[in-house]
Amino acid sequence: MKKSTSFGAIPGTLIGALVLSACAPAGGSNGPESAPPYVYAIDDDPRGLNAQFVGAPMTAMFSAQMLEPLVFLSSTYQMSPGLATDTALSDDGLTLTVQLRGGVTWHDGEPFTAEDVKFNFEEIVPLNSYGAAISERLESVEIQDESTVILRLTEPYGPLLETLSSQYMLPKHVYEGTDYVTNPANMAPVGTGPMKFDDYSSGESITLVKNHDYWGGEVAVDSAVFPIMGDATSRTESLFAGEVDQTVVDITALNRIADDPNTQQLGEFGFPQDIALMFNAESEYLTDPDVRQAVFATFDREALVETALQGQGVPADGFFPPAMEWSVSPNVSFSDDFPHDTGAIEEILDDAGLPRGADGTRFTLDIRYTTERTDTAAMAEMARSLFAEVGIELNLDGTSATVFTEKVYSESDFDLALLPATVGADPSIGITRWYTCNEDKAAGRNPSQVCGEEIETAANQALDSAKHEERAEALSTLQDRASDLMFYAPLVWFNGQFPSVNTTRWSGQGEPQPIASRVPWISMTYTGD
Numbered sequence: 001m002k003k004s005t006s007f008g009a010i011p012g013t014l015i016g017a018l019v020l021s022a023c024a025p026a027g028g029s030n031g032p033e034s035a036p037p038y039v040y041a042i043d044d045d046p047r048g049l050n051a052q053f054v055g056a057p058m059t060a061m062f063s064a065q066m067l068e069p070l071v072f073l074s075s076t077y078q079m080s081p082g083l084a085t086d087t088a089l090s091d092d093g094l095t096l097t098v099q100l101r102g103g104v105t106w107h108d109g110e111p112f113t114a115e116d117v118k119f120n121f122e123e124i125v126p127l128n129s130y131g132a133a134i135s136e137r138l139e140s141v142e143i144q145d146e147s148t149v150i151l152r153l154t155e156p157y158g159p160l161l162e163t164l165s166s167q168y169m170l171p172k173h174v175y176e177g178t179d180y181v182t183n184p185a186n187m188a189p190v191g192t193g194p195m196k197f198d199d200y201s202s203g204e205s206i207t208l209v210k211n212h213d214y215w216g217g218e219v220a221v222d223s224a225v226f227p228i229m230g231d232a233t234s235r236t237e238s239l240f241a242g243e244v245d246q247t248v249v250d251i252t253a254l255n256r257i258a259d260d261p262n263t264q265q266l267g268e269f270g271f272p273q274d275i276a277l278m279f280n281a282e283s284e285y286l287t288d289p290d291v292r293q294a295v296f297a298t299f300d301r302e303a304l305v306e307t308a309l310q311g312q313g314v315p316a317d318g319f320f321p322p323a324m325e326w327s328v329s330p331n332v333s334f335s336d337d338f339p340h341d342t343g344a345i346e347e348i349l350d351d352a353g354l355p356r357g358a359d360g361t362r363f364t365l366d367i368r369y370t371t372e373r374t375d376t377a378a379m380a381e382m383a384r385s386l387f388a389e390v391g392i393e394l395n396l397d398g399t400s401a402t403v404f405t406e407k408v409y410s411e412s413d414f415d416l417a418l419l420p421a422t423v424g425a426d427p428s429i430g431i432t433r434w435y436t437c438n439e440d441k442a443a444g445r446n447p448s449q450v451c452g453e454e455i456e457t458a459a460n461q462a463l464d465s466a467k468h469e470e471r472a473e474a475l476s477t478l479q480d481r482a483s484d485l486m487f488y489a490p491l492v493w494f495n496g497q498f499p500s501v502n503t504t505r506w507s508g509q510g511e512p513q514p515i516a517s518r519v520p521w522i523s524m525t526y527t528g529d
Helices: 012-022 057-066 114-127 131-137 160-164 232-240 251-259 289-298 301-308 322-327 342-351 374-389 401-410 453-464 468-485
Strands: 071-073 079-081 084-089 095-100 138-145 148-153 195-201 205-210 223-227 263-265 273-279 363-370 392-399 416-422 488-493 500-502
Touching: 057 195, 057 205, 071 160, 079 084, 084 160, 095 114, 114 131, 114 138, 114 148, 131 138, 131 160, 232 500, 251 263, 251 374, 251 500, 273 289, 273 374, 289 342, 289 374, 289 468, 301 374, 301 488, 322 468, 363 374, 363 401, 374 392, 374 416, 392 401, 453 468
Parallel strands: 363 392, 363 416
Antiparallel strands: 071 079, 084 095, 095 148, 138 148, 195 205, 205 223, 263 500, 273 416, 273 488
């Protein structure tokens, strides 16, 4: 499908036209038959609609509405049955028996079968960035009967079920014999989820319609329109006007969202997010771990939350989020280990042979961030003042995301960098990549040029064990060593990119879902214009 530039702003009249064009005959919804389409404004054309082949947040959001994995994982890490009603892992971690849900049909009416599952593990899962790790250990996929599939592994894989939760099942009859990555169904998905693909007009909107045969219950919304509105102000004002039911607003509008009785930001939607500090450990003044620790402590995390982020978030006190409590090291506490104590910070810098010069400056660092995000820009601006207090001059270098990626990952042309990131389904597939070796300088992985043997060993142990306790111990070791070396660490846990909703037309929009990033299509109720 040809991609065109999205509109900077879609006026309310055009939103109304899009809504009218998406109206479908009502049938069995929780609200009255006159219920209009649900309107969820997005900021740009998605890079794709199938998260099996495209690793982008918006793609993942769309996939969560139409496609489904065998195992569901909520945004609070609660696991529940998806297309599989039960999974049983052998004691040695080498055999996974999967019981499939019966009576499930694809959006085109064909039945979901064990053959689909076998096809996915043999052909589709290896092409996914997370699924590839399962495929490397997969010895065979056996169909025991029409409702039972057995996966046999050559060695245990720690985050096996968590990884399965990110593998959306695709229909064999649609993909077999095609180029999987370029199959047109990737932009018009055929899944088993509560919503079905209907239309995509590049630069204008995407429309989904209800799956009347959804196995999970009666879908309450007949159709949903996703107008593409590139201008954040237009999206925000449309939300307050009730023309849009859900969208992501800029951080500067979140206090207004909280004050308006008809709007709210969703507390649960996707996995935890953070804004992290990345170090280039080969930079002239950052080769010493003690100095890196002092620099990290210079960021007053509480002040950053209250001022730069306007109270939206909490200061990070460790490398892993509290929601992953089982894996959090008891030996690490940022507030105890790296307090924002300017006197102690200055003493460390003095001891490292970095005294203040005649002008009061010790040395100068450059900090990179992307200009698309006002939150990281605000944090960088505040950091400049914080650094000046301890004699460090901080140059701000805001660029586009493309330039940021090239400079930080490919060229190692940075001292410090601020990175917004999503934690993911499991530490071993969402967090440890920021700490393990990255000699090839791949984007989206540890750019520090630190390659620690103890960290590498611990990360591998967490991957190679199917026992929860062994994984937790290995991950604790990784965090303890990361604290010593200090080259990547979250500054704040931040949900500022979670959507906000207008509640005047639909109630139940904040209902927790069994799968991350899914809109509660079943439980919402239309309450009127």
